[in-house]
Amino acid sequence: MKKLLLALTAATALVAATNAQAADKFKACWVYVGAIGDFGYSFQHNQGRLAVEKAFGDKVETTYLENVSEGPDAERAFERLAREGCKLVFGTSFGFMDPEYKVAKRFPKVLFEHATGFKTAKNMGVYNLRWYEGRYVMGQIAAKVSKSHIGGYIVSFPIPEVLMDINAFVLGAHSVDPNFKLKIVWVNSWFDPGKEADAAKALIDQGADVLGQHTDSTAAMQVAETRGVHAFGQASDMIKFGPHAQLTALVDNWAPYYVSRVKAAMDGTWKPDNVWLGIKDDHAVELAPFTNMSDDVKAMAEATEKKIAGGWNPFTGPINKQDGTPWLKDGEVAKDSVLLGMNFYVQGVEGALPK
Amino acid sequence: MDIAEAILTTVATASTPLLIAATGELVVERSGVLNLGVEGMMLMGAVSGFAVTALTGYPWLGVLAAVIVGAVYSLLFGFLTLTLVTNQVATGLALTLLGVGLSGLIGVPFVGHPGIQMTSLYIPGLTGLPYVGKLLFGEDPLFYLSIVLVIGVSWFLFGTRAGLTLRSVGDNHGSAHALGIPVIRIRYLAVMFGGACAGLAGAQLSIVYTPQWVENMTAGRGWIALALVVFASWRPWRVFAGAYLFGLLTIAELNIQAVDLSTLHQLPGAVYDLLALIKAIPSQFLSSIPYLATVVVLVVISRNRRLTMMNTPASLGRAFVPDR
Numbered sequence: 001m002k003k004l005l006l007a008l009t010a011a012t013a014l015v016a017a018t019n020a021q022a023a024d025k026f027k028a029c030w031v032y033v034g035a036i037g038d039f040g041y042s043f044q045h046n047q048g049r050l051a052v053e054k055a056f057g058d059k060v061e062t063t064y065l066e067n068v069s070e071g072p073d074a075e076r077a078f079e080r081l082a083r084e085g086c087k088l089v090f091g092t093s094f095g096f097m098d099p100e101y102k103v104a105k106r107f108p109k110v111l112f113e114h115a116t117g118f119k120t121a122k123n124m125g126v127y128n129l130r131w132y133e134g135r136y137v138m139g140q141i142a143a144k145v146s147k148s149h150i151g152g153y154i155v156s157f158p159i160p161e162v163l164m165d166i167n168a169f170v171l172g173a174h175s176v177d178p179n180f181k182l183k184i185v186w187v188n189s190w191f192d193p194g195k196e197a198d199a200a201k202a203l204i205d206q207g208a209d210v211l212g213q214h215t216d217s218t219a220a221m222q223v224a225e226t227r228g229v230h231a232f233g234q235a236s237d238m239i240k241f242g243p244h245a246q247l248t249a250l251v252d253n254w255a256p257y258y259v260s261r262v263k264a265a266m267d268g269t270w271k272p273d274n275v276w277l278g279i280k281d282d283h284a285v286e287l288a289p290f291t292n293m294s295d296d297v298k299a300m301a302e303a304t305e306k307k308i309a310g311g312w313n314p315f316t317g318p319i320n321k322q323d324g325t326p327w328l329k330d331g332e333v334a335k336d337s338v339l340l341g342m343n344f345y346v347q348g349v350e351g352a353l354p355k
Numbered sequence: 356m357d358i359a360e361a362i363l364t365t366v367a368t369a370s371t372p373l374l375i376a377a378t379g380e381l382v383v384e385r386s387g388v389l390n391l392g393v394e395g396m397m398l399m400g401a402v403s404g405f406a407v408t409a410l411t412g413y414p415w416l417g418v419l420a421a422v423i424v425g426a427v428y429s430l431l432f433g434f435l436t437l438t439l440v441t442n443q444v445a446t447g448l449a450l451t452l453l454g455v456g457l458s459g460l461i462g463v464p465f466v467g468h469p470g471i472q473m474t475s476l477y478i479p480g481l482t483g484l485p486y487v488g489k490l491l492f493g494e495d496p497l498f499y500l501s502i503v504l505v506i507g508v509s510w511f512l513f514g515t516r517a518g519l520t521l522r523s524v525g526d527n528h529g530s531a532h533a534l535g536i537p538v539i540r541i542r543y544l545a546v547m548f549g550g551a552c553a554g555l556a557g558a559q560l561s562i563v564y565t566p567q568w569v570e571n572m573t574a575g576r577g578w579i580a581l582a583l584v585v586f587a588s589w590r591p592w593r594v595f596a597g598a599y600l601f602g603l604l605t606i607a608e609l610n611i612q613a614v615d616l617s618t619l620h621q622l623p624g625a626v627y628d629l630l631a632l633i634k635a636i637p638s639q640f641l642s643s644i645p646y647l648a649t650v651v652v653l654v655v656i657s658r659n660r661r662l663t664m665m666n667t668p669a670s671l672g673r674a675f676v677p678d679r
Contacts, residue, residue, distance in 0.1 A: 197564065
């Protein structure tokens, strides 16, 4: 009995010690909508978390919850993290907005950040990426590389982020080759490797020799590799899946932002932000190395990337809507608020917008 | 027409996993057991098939591993529902949930690495034939295996005494027991066969269809396979027809989305009009057709009492406790 008591006391002391140790550390936490093993969207957020661990070493402690479904269910996830002593919580999906906002109101001392949303509070900021900048560069490359003048584009759902990217891709392509056609296939899913592969096969069978995608898996890249056509990677660098196919990939590089925000929170200089990061912000939108293309195409892509990094916006007029009605006057730059609510195609995109 | 040929060659790859998994589940349900864990078992098969292929370099070893893992994993379901007599629906769902998580955990080291693809058949002279060459003589080995599987299961269920015994267990386990048939043992074997098939279907995904491992890569195919068994009213050849119908719908829909009608004016008017009509249907609706079709078949079957009695295994989903 005595021994047991002794052991218990020792155990309690040990727990107390670890708690004290943990209290010295700054705790940053993440909530992911998918699995960190998706090699796509959530995987990249997790890479950002790992970069935070690497940058601050012993000074931080990080934790995450994966596969958290969007909507009311997410509230419990955020509340749990806030109770567990997280000082800064990143919610990484649009659908976390309301639950995260509610929890932020209840825990005024905990700092919150939400990706791709628009609700802010004293202790909640938002951050997002300008993927369309990379898409414009990809469009240019596609138009240069394609021999059939037909590209294929595999997409999930007609939301502003997706439409923005289709429009940027086509604008980029037509700036190089006005005859370039983009065939768009909707697979109605963010993640279904089989269906993405089937869509890629369908597009290639119908003449496309450059593939882009706004879905999460590496399946289309693999099909491009076996069929001997080119493709662009999505979310992660997919070069391993298409060593001869990948031209570049649109990489979500959250790491610099996460490191800077954790640092600000540790220093006590954190303020709620509302940022939309692009190529110019430490390459938050990163283009994977330009491969499998000739030097002049590469030079063109690099020049465009540089131009965008210098502050040029691909959505600079004159640009008409698909039906020919004017949208942007010569030299006019699209407002962020319009882009974030984009619900139309620009002139040059073919096919009807699914409703 | 080029597109028709392209569609045909892609359909087989898309339909095979549905066909294999549904055929396995058909045998399970014919024995009177409802296993909703197909999705979980497929994922376990997919991850183990990919892992063994990646570690050994031999896709066939991966396929074998997937079959074994699928069968062993389904034993868990068998033990719970047959020996401990737990609720089959709840246990099946649990099997799926566990499979999703467990396969993700096992698969962590394999994420982000391309796998080895099983090579397709090539017979000089035959594979090159127009239209049918690639479909009949140029598919992957698991496609041929799936056809053999359907023939085998059909023959077993309706052409052998053992198959008759299995069906009798599914139709009336009380009478079968009274006749001295080992109900529980037969159901164990059926459940394991279903698990093995689901594992094989998973391996087809991670070794043939899209040679990679990502969490949840089945993306709902296990559920379509389950729906397919009902759609086919528990008959192997109707499962075959259903799997290819579902596969064809998916592939055709994707191709029709990509087709540029303005280049097809040389087509006969009726065909052109049909294409234009399908192109106008929202793709979301086309994606949901397999499920809608299943509901329609269920309604048709259940409206007619004789049809229901003829087709549905009468003891399906009922627990069996031998009284002596």
